[in-house]
Amino acid sequence: MRAEKFTAEFGIAGTLDFVETEHGLVKAVISLDGITGELYLDGAQLTAWRPAGDRPVLFTSPKSLFAPGKAIRGGIPSIFPWFGPNRHARAAPQHGFARTTPWHLDGVETAGSEALTLTLSLCRTAGPSDHLRGGSAQLLRGFRRHRRR
Numbered sequence: 001m002r003a004e005k006f007t008a009e010f011g012i013a014g015t016l017d018f019v020e021t022e023h024g025l026v027k028a029v030i031s032l033d034g035i036t037g038e039l040y041l042d043g044a045q046l047t048a049w050r051p052a053g054d055r056p057v058l059f060t061s062p063k064s065l066f067a068p069g070k071a072i073r074g075g076i077p078s079i080f081p082w083f084g085p086n087r088h089a090r091a092a093p094q095h096g097f098a099r100t101t102p103w104h105l106d107g108v109e110t111a112g113s114e115a116l117t118l119t120l121s122l123c124r125t126a127g128p129s130d131h132l133r134g135g136s137a138q139l140l141r142g143f144r145r146h147r148r149r
Contacts, residue, residue, distance in 0.1 A: 002020060010107075012110065016028060023065070025040055025068060032116050035051055036048065046075050047072060058075050060073065071100050077099045080096045080099075083095055103120040105120055
């Protein structure tokens with residue numbers, strides 16, 4: 001699914017939009033009461049997070065390729081089903097296949113301007129069948145406004 005279709009199905013005016021990058025990746029662009037963030041659907045990786053009135057919290061390397069099938073360096077990756085090299089298959093991707101595989105966006109929930117939750121899943125066909133015996137992996141990426149005390 002391309003960015004326009006994601007926006008049509010899940011977009012929330014002024015809060016959640018989807019953008020396609022020059023290399024064909026789709027990312028969710030979030031703006032929630034001054035908080036901004038970006039989440040790539042490839043790898044379900046959070047690459048930007050900026051609290052309202054503050055500086056960015058996450059780092060992404062300028063060496064990141066931001067291309068299909070390539071790992072994004074930095075941010076908050078989804079590491080699954082192993083961390084580091086696979087000790088049983090040397091040719092397997094570092095930190096598992098989940099961080100370079102397109103995830104399915106299952107739904108979006110909001111709690112007014114207080115919270116936004118994206119529910120993503122990784123289906124069994126995304127990687128070697130022996131890694132997802134249960135059929136799928138689900139990930140919740142939440143964005144919540146926190147009040148300073």
